[in-house]
Amino acid sequence: MTQVAAQPTPLERFNGHAFRVLLDCLARPGKIGQLPSPPFSGAPSVSNSKEPNLAAVAACMSLLDQTVSFVQAVDADWMAADHPLTRWITLRTNARAVAPALADFALFHDPSCLALIGELKAGTLLEPEHSCTLFVCVPGIAVDADVTLRLTGPGIKDVAGVGLPGLTQPELVALAQRRPFPLGIDIFVIDQHARCLGLPRTTQIELVMN
Amino acid sequence: MGYVAVRGGSEAVARAEELVACLRLLGGSTPLQLPQIRDQLRHAVSRAMHEGALYAPLLAALAVKQAEGDSIEAAFLLRAYRTTLPRVIASLPVSGRDMLCLRRISASFKDIPGGQILGPATDYLIRLLQPTLADEDVAAVAQAAEQYARLVEMGGRRSGEWGCFPKVADYMRQEKMIVDIPAEPVSSDPFDITREPLTFPCPRSARLQAMAQADTSSLMSFAYSSVRGYGDAHPTLVELRYGYLPVQVAHPLTGEAITIGEIEATEAEVASKAHSVVNSNEPPRFNVGYGFAFGQSELKVMSMAILDSVLTQARAGSLSGESGPAADEEFVLLHCDGIEASGFVAHYKLPHYVTFEADLRVLDRARDHVAQRPTRLGQLVDQALEEQV
Amino acid sequence: MSEKIDQLYNFALLDEDAKREIRRKLLKAVALPGHLVPFASRDLPIARGWGTGGLQITLAIITPDDTLKVIDQGDDESVNAVNLRRLIGRTTGVATTTDTASASLIQTRHRIPEEPLRADQILVLQVPMADPLRWVEPNLERATAMHSESDYGKMWVYMYESVVRAGDLRIASQYPVMVNRRYLMDTTPIPRWDVPKLHMAETLYLFGAGREKRIYAVPPYTLVEPLQFEDYPFRTEYQPDQRCARCGAEQVFLTTHFVPDASGGRWVSTCSDAAYCAKRLAEAEALL
Numbered sequence: 001m002t003q004v005a006a007q008p009t010p011l012e013r014f015n016g017h018a019f020r021v022l023l024d025c026l027a028r029p030g031k032i033g034q035l036p037s038p039p040f041s042g043a044p045s046v047s048n049s050k051e052p053n054l055a056a057v058a059a060c061m062s063l064l065d066q067t068v069s070f071v072q073a074v075d076a077d078w079m080a081a082d083h084p085l086t087r088w089i090t091l092r093t094n095a096r097a098v099a100p101a102l103a104d105f106a107l108f109h110d111p112s113c114l115a116l117i118g119e120l121k122a123g124t125l126l127e128p129e130h131s132c133t134l135f136v137c138v139p140g141i142a143v144d145a146d147v148t149l150r151l152t153g154p155g156i157k158d159v160a161g162v163g164l165p166g167l168t169q170p171e172l173v174a175l176a177q178r179r180p181f182p183l184g185i186d187i188f189v190i191d192q193h194a195r196c197l198g199l200p201r202t203t204q205i206e207l208v209m210n
Numbered sequence: 211m212g213y214v215a216v217r218g219g220s221e222a223v224a225r226a227e228e229l230v231a232c233l234r235l236l237g238g239s240t241p242l243q244l245p246q247i248r249d250q251l252r253h254a255v256s257r258a259m260h261e262g263a264l265y266a267p268l269l270a271a272l273a274v275k276q277a278e279g280d281s282i283e284a285a286f287l288l289r290a291y292r293t294t295l296p297r298v299i300a301s302l303p304v305s306g307r308d309m310l311c312l313r314r315i316s317a318s319f320k321d322i323p324g325g326q327i328l329g330p331a332t333d334y335l336i337r338l339l340q341p342t343l344a345d346e347d348v349a350a351v352a353q354a355a356e357q358y359a360r361l362v363e364m365g366g367r368r369s370g371e372w373g374c375f376p377k378v379a380d381y382m383r384q385e386k387m388i389v390d391i392p393a394e395p396v397s398s399d400p401f402d403i404t405r406e407p408l409t410f411p412c413p414r415s416a417r418l419q420a421m422a423q424a425d426t427s428s429l430m431s432f433a434y435s436s437v438r439g440y441g442d443a444h445p446t447l448v449e450l451r452y453g454y455l456p457v458q459v460a461h462p463l464t465g466e467a468i469t470i471g472e473i474e475a476t477e478a479e480v481a482s483k484a485h486s487v488v489n490s491n492e493p494p495r496f497n498v499g500y501g502f503a504f505g506q507s508e509l510k511v512m513s514m515a516i517l518d519s520v521l522t523q524a525r526a527g528s529l530s531g532e533s534g535p536a537a538d539e540e541f542v543l544l545h546c547d548g549i550e551a552s553g554f555v556a557h558y559k560l561p562h563y564v565t566f567e568a569d570l571r572v573l574d575r576a577r578d579h580v581a582q583r584p585t586r587l588g589q590l591v592d593q594a595l596e597e598q599v
Numbered sequence: 600m601s602e603k604i605d606q607l608y609n610f611a612l613l614d615e616d617a618k619r620e621i622r623r624k625l626l627k628a629v630a631l632p633g634h635l636v637p638f639a640s641r642d643l644p645i646a647r648g649w650g651t652g653g654l655q656i657t658l659a660i661i662t663p664d665d666t667l668k669v670i671d672q673g674d675d676e677s678v679n680a681v682n683l684r685r686l687i688g689r690t691t692g693v694a695t696t697t698d699t700a701s702a703s704l705i706q707t708r709h710r711i712p713e714e715p716l717r718a719d720q721i722l723v724l725q726v727p728m729a730d731p732l733r734w735v736e737p738n739l740e741r742a743t744a745m746h747s748e749s750d751y752g753k754m755w756v757y758m759y760e761s762v763v764r765a766g767d768l769r770i771a772s773q774y775p776v777m778v779n780r781r782y783l784m785d786t787t788p789i790p791r792w793d794v795p796k797l798h799m800a801e802t803l804y805l806f807g808a809g810r811e812k813r814i815y816a817v818p819p820y821t822l823v824e825p826l827q828f829e830d831y832p833f834r835t836e837y838q839p840d841q842r843c844a845r846c847g848a849e850q851v852f853l854t855t856h857f858v859p860d861a862s863g864g865r866w867v868s869t870c871s872d873a874a875y876c877a878k879r880l881a882e883a884e885a886l887l
Contacts, residue, residue, distance in 0.1 A: 005608040005690040007663065012615060016662045019622045023660070026629045027803045027818040028718070063623050065616050067405070104623075125747040129627035129636045154632050154779050154821040182781065186630040200630035202779065202818075219676040223685070286646070293642035294608060407637035407812045410740040540738055550810050553647030557727070560649065560679050564672045564709040564871050567854045568771035568790040571836040579766025 014039040015062040022059060022188060025198030030151045030160025032143055035059055035194040044084035046074045046109045052085060053109070053137040055194035060107050060135045066094035071103035071120075073113035108136045111167045114174040120185055128182035131201070136175075139166040141191045148172060150206040151199075161208070162197060164189065169207075176205035234278055247271035256474075256505020257281050261548055262288025263404075263423035264295075265473050265504050282425065282548045289423075289549055293404070300400060302458045302467055306477045306502075307377055310454040313506075316378045317447035318481065324375035327365075329452065330506070378449040379479045379498060388448070388481055388496045410540050417521060417543060421514045422502055425548025429513035432536045432546065436520050441534035443520045444483035448498065452476040452506050477502045478511040482519040497523055517542055611658040612690040617641050621659035621814065625805060628816035633778025635729055635746070640812040650683055650708055651809025653725030657687060657706045660721070660805075666694045668702035672854070673710035673871035680708070697874045709772070711793040713851050713875040716802035718819065724787045726808035729815070731775040731785040751783050754826065762831050774833070777824045778817060791825075791835040792852040798823040845869045846879040 008016060014036055021033040038058035046052050064070060072079040072086055079086055081097040090097055100106070100119040108114065114136065123131030142148075142163025149172070151160040164172065178184060184201025199205065235241065248255055248271040258270040258277075262285040270288060277283035313329025316322045328334075382388045401415040408416055421429060436443040455475050458467045481496040499519025501511030517536060524537035535541050545551060609615065617639070624638045643651045661667065669684040671677035675697040683706065684695055696702050699712040708725040716722060732742040735753040745751065754775065761769040768774070772788035776797065786794055787806060797804060797817050804817040817823060825833040842849050844867040853868040870876035 002689060003692050005610050005612065005692075007692070008610040012610065013663070015615070015619075016660075020660065020662060023622075023625060023629065023803070026626055027816075063619060063626075065619050067616075067620065068623070126743060128631055128634060128747075129624070131627075133623075133626060155629075155818040157820050182631055182634065184630070186626065200818075202630060202632065219674075219678045219681040220685075223678050223681050289642045290644040294612075294614070296614070403639075404641065405639050407639050409637050409743075538738075540740060544739075549642070550647040553649060553651075554727070554810055555648075556646060557648035560708075561672050561677055562709070562788075563854050563856070564790055564852070565772040565788040567852075567871075568788075568792075568836055570855075572765070572767060572769060572771040575767040576765040576769075582766075 011039045014058065018059050018062045021196055022198065025188065025196050026155075026186065026200050027198070028155045029153065029198055029200060029203040030156055030162055031198075032141055032162070033196040033198075035190065035196050037194070044088050046079075046085055050074065050109065053190060053192060055196075056107065056135050056137045056188075056190040057085075057089070059188065059190065059196070060105055061089060061093055063133070064089070064093035064095035064105060066096075068104040069096040069098040069102060070105040070107065071098060071100045072107045072109065073100075073116055074109040076112040076115050078116065103132055106132050106134045108134065111136060111138050111164075111171045111175075114171045117174050117177070117185065122179050122183040122185055125182070128184075131183065132185050134185050134187045136187060136189050138164055138189055138191050140164075140193070141189060141195045141197050147208050149176065150208055151203050152206075153200075153203040155200070156203070172207055175199070176207055178204065242275055244268055244271040244275065247274050251279075252506065254279060254281065254284070256503070256507050257426060257510075258284035258288055259505055260503040260507055260510060261285035261423060261425060262292065264288045264292040267474075282552045285425075286549050286552070299459050299462070301470075302460055304455055304457055306451060306455070307380070308374060308456055309451055309475070309477070310373055310472075311375055311451050312453045314375055314449060314451040314453075315447075316449045318378065318382075318449075322378050322449070323381060327375075375451075377479075382448060382481070382496075386492070386495060388498045408543065411525065412539070412543070414518075414522070417539065418500065418502070418514075418518065420543045421517060421546060424514075424546035425551065426507065426510040426513070428546045428548065428551065429517060430509055432542050433513035433516040433520075436516065436534055436536035439534075441520060441536050442523075443516055443536070445480040445499070445516045445519065446483070447512070448479040448481050450476070450478040450508060450512065452508070474505050475502065476505065476507050476511045478508070478515045480512070480515040480519055482523060497526075608690055610663075610691060611661050612643070612686070613641060613655065613658045617655075618659040621655055624814045625656065625660070625816065628805070628814050629803070629818050631782070632818055632821050633776075633782030633784035633815060635743075635813040635815050637812055638814050640809050643809070645682065645686065647810040648727060649679060650706070650725040652807030652811070652814070653706050653708070653723045653809075654683060654686070654807070655809060656723045656805050656807040656814065657704065658690070660723075661687070661691055661693060661704060663691065663693060665704045666696050666702050668696050668699060668705045668874075669707070670705070670710060670712070670872075670874075671708045673707075673712070673852070673875075674873040676873065698878070699872075699874060709788050709790075710852070710871060711789055711796045713848075713870070713872040714878075716796075716800065718801045721803050721805060724789070724804065724806045726785070726787045726806045726811070726813070728773070729785060729806075729808035729811040729813035731773075731783050734770070746782060749781060749783075754783060758826055758828070762828065767831065767834070768826070775826050777822075777826065779822050780824075783826075784815065784817070784823075790852050791833070792837060794823075794825055794833075794835070841868065843868065843870045843876060846876045846883070848876070848879060851875070 017036045021035050025031060025033040035055045038054040043052050043054060043057055078100055086097045101121055103120065106120055120132035120134060123129060142165055146163035146165055147161035148163045178201060181201060186201055187199040189197040248267050251274060254274045255267055255270045258273050259265055273284040273287040276287060311327060313331060314327050379388065383390060401413050403416050403419050408420060435441060437445065454472045456469045456472050458469050461468050478501040480499045497519050499515040501514030503510045520537050521539050524533060620639060624636045628636045643654060645651060667687060669680045671680035674680065688695055699714040702720060704721050706723045711722065730742050732745055732754060735757050736742045736745060758768050772790050773785050774791050774794050776784050776786055776794060778784045799820050801819055803819055806815045827833040841853055843851060843853060848870055851870050854871040855866055855868050857864055858867050
């Protein structure tokens with residue numbers, strides 16, 4: 001068969017593969033997906049002491065363009081529109097940096113930012129899809145042991161267990177707080193090994209007390 | 211190898227494509243050249259451009275040729291090509307005031323500032339076939355050029371100069387006869403129905419865009435229904451103009467307006483008899499509908515302008531009496547696109563034997579149901595009779 | 600032609616922005632099972648109503664590593680399936696297959712394959728009419744409001760009337776279902792036989808309506824319940840004595856067609872899933 005199209009560039013290839021991982025994770029909450037290696041390096045630091053989780057930044061950026069907006073947070077606080085990393089993302093995606101209540105996408109660089117989750121938009125009854133998609137960076141996602149969350153809902157056969165070591169009790173409580181369906185925030189939790197957990201608004205999250 | 215399906219869909223599709231390609235030339239006549247189509251089938255080219263939503267006369271001529279003159283197919287070819295093009299920049303707003311008019315008429319006033327210019331109009335032609343066209347030769351081209359030069363000179367002598375004219379609608383706005391241009395939330399980018407889904411209620415700009423790329427005949431039917439009796443439209447043509455419009459963009463660095471070319475276009479405004487109250491302090495005014503299309507496309511822009519005015523009034527709740535289907539924004543905008551409508555109507559040519567089989571099973575059950583009904587009724591009657599006994 | 604001119608188009612035809620929009624909307628569709636998500640729906644080189652919605656989803660999610668299967672009426676060789684496969688093949692170069700089990704991505708019109716689909720597969724359905732409420736409320740503005748409030752009373756009345764008149768819901772294919780007990784959803788014209796395959800399934804189902812400009816999804820392990828009355832339960836087309844005249848399968852969806860033979864010809868029922876039927880025949884032959 002005659003080919004009439006070019007093969008994808010490395011960035012397009014990443015975006016395509018990353019999307020399939022995100023889609024799979026969101027369709028199957030509790031399943032841990034492995035994101036591909038980020039197609040770039042050299043992103044500015046988040047703060048003096050913190051480098052960004054490049055897998056999470058790249059996964060979020062794979063969905064950004066001039067028609068959508070985003071917001072970032074670190075150390076339980078929103079990042080300014082002129083933060084070097086915000087400008088870096090804007091320059092590469094054309095997405096607008098906006099106030100939290102307007103953002104189509106949010107990128108939390110550490111779990112302490114989960115305290116801010118209530119400020120993100122959750123959609124309306126007429127347009128529940130106009131809600132924020134949130135990427136949260138965490139130190140690790142435990143695959144077998146140390147279950148801290150018990151998940152039920154669409155995409156889960158009976159019940160799924162997952163561990164988020166290093167998250168404080170208030171952080172886990174903020175993560176587990178869901179709004180009345182069909183409103184809600186859809187969340188991707190991404191760890192330092194580029195592992196990804198999807199928590200759509202349909203997932204009921206129960207904290208497991210140790 | 212075991213069972214081999216006797217179907218051969220791939221083969222059939224490939225051969226069908228080849229057959230279509232052959233048929234066009236099978237008559238043995240000289241293949242058409244694109245400039246011939248562009249120049250001599252002006253209206254077919256215009257229609258492909260406005261319904262295909264791409265201003266590209268030579269490409270449109272190619273589409274007309276490839277589609278063998280089928281207007282919807284030609285527009286479809288252009289549309290499918292346009293979708294692959296990047297949006298480089300949005301032009302600055304183009305104003306009809308800047309149009310170099312070949313033609314401008316108004317039905318609202320006998321005389322208008324700048325004068326009525328009939329121009330190249332087919333309206334008053336006696337529709338008799340011209341046998342002389344049948345054996346036209348190249349000499350006719352030179353004759354036409356001479357004749358054209360003479361006509362332009364005569365026209366120039368009469369009106370002093372030809373070029374830009376004030377708009378009748380501007381004068382009517384000044385005199386507070388018609389409403390001002392409706393204010394819409396100002397956004398830096400125009401609404402684009404090819405980038406954002408059309409959901410209802412939709413902004414007027416989305417409505418105008420949908421109609422600008424709509425099928426001419428569909429718009430005409432909807433507009434006709436509204437003026438004929440299934441509606442409340444009483445349009446008066448404020449102005450129709452046809453000519454050349456300069457298109458400008460802002461220089462990406464300096465912001466300076468730069469003319470990048472001109473397009474051939476037609477635009478129309480119609481005033482509706484229904485009164486519109488702008489705000490309570492002012493007396494009522496006439497509503498205005500607007501129509502625009504590439505090329506000389508007068509039927510399209512008039513239909514569009516009528517529908518725009520009907521839909522505006524329907525939204526404002528200022529229609530009186532029978533509103534009719536043409537006043538239903540969803541009904542008009544979701545059924546006026548030729549590419550979408552033709553595709554869906556044609557899709558019934560696709561195999562549907564799975565759904566038809568399912569329909570047959572339901573039909574079987576309905577038959578059983580009907581067959582059983584007398585029996586059930588009979589049982590009830592029997593039962594009632596027994597009880598009486 | 601030089602290679603450069605040959606490769607006139609982007610990988611998978613759509614530009615990256617168009618893909619991104621569809622990807623964003625797909626994520627929301629998965630998070631809102633059964634809810635109709637509007638999308639811009641680009642013009643394509645195939646006609647509206649011929650699978651442009653399913654095609655746009657496929658083109659937005661396909662990667663060079665995928666193995667693609669395209670069916671129409673359950674058949675890989677149906678003319679429209681051939682045409683779509685040709686377009687996707689020419690613009691991506693991905694491997695194609697007719698074997699359901701070997702495909703990672705399946706685009707379909709009117710059928711769900713008979714072989715159970717797995718977790719590592721995605722089924723993309725082409726949708727002609729997206730809104731199940733169109734029978735009772737063709738106006739989208741009002742229908743959207745009804746969905747937002749789960750206000751499906753009109754639909755129940757419609758069902759009741761049709762049961763009284765015809766003894767059954769008159770909707771044969773595109774049977775309406777409740778998804779996750781919240782949204783009423785159109786199942787696209789799949790026969791009723793395929794509807795239970797959507798319920799608590801292993802695989803992810805994505806739905807694209809190009810002309811109607813809507814995307815929706817049913818994630819795996821999601822409740823998908825056909826509308827039914829206690830005394831008029833949902834029934835599929837299955838008949839106890841049915842059997843494929845070719846491979847002998849009984850628990851399948853059959854279609855009827857004319858087979859010419861020496862005595863003129865006859866009408867027979869065979870599997871609509873042609874690849875499944877062929878596979879069963881090959882297996883049976885291998886045993887001989």
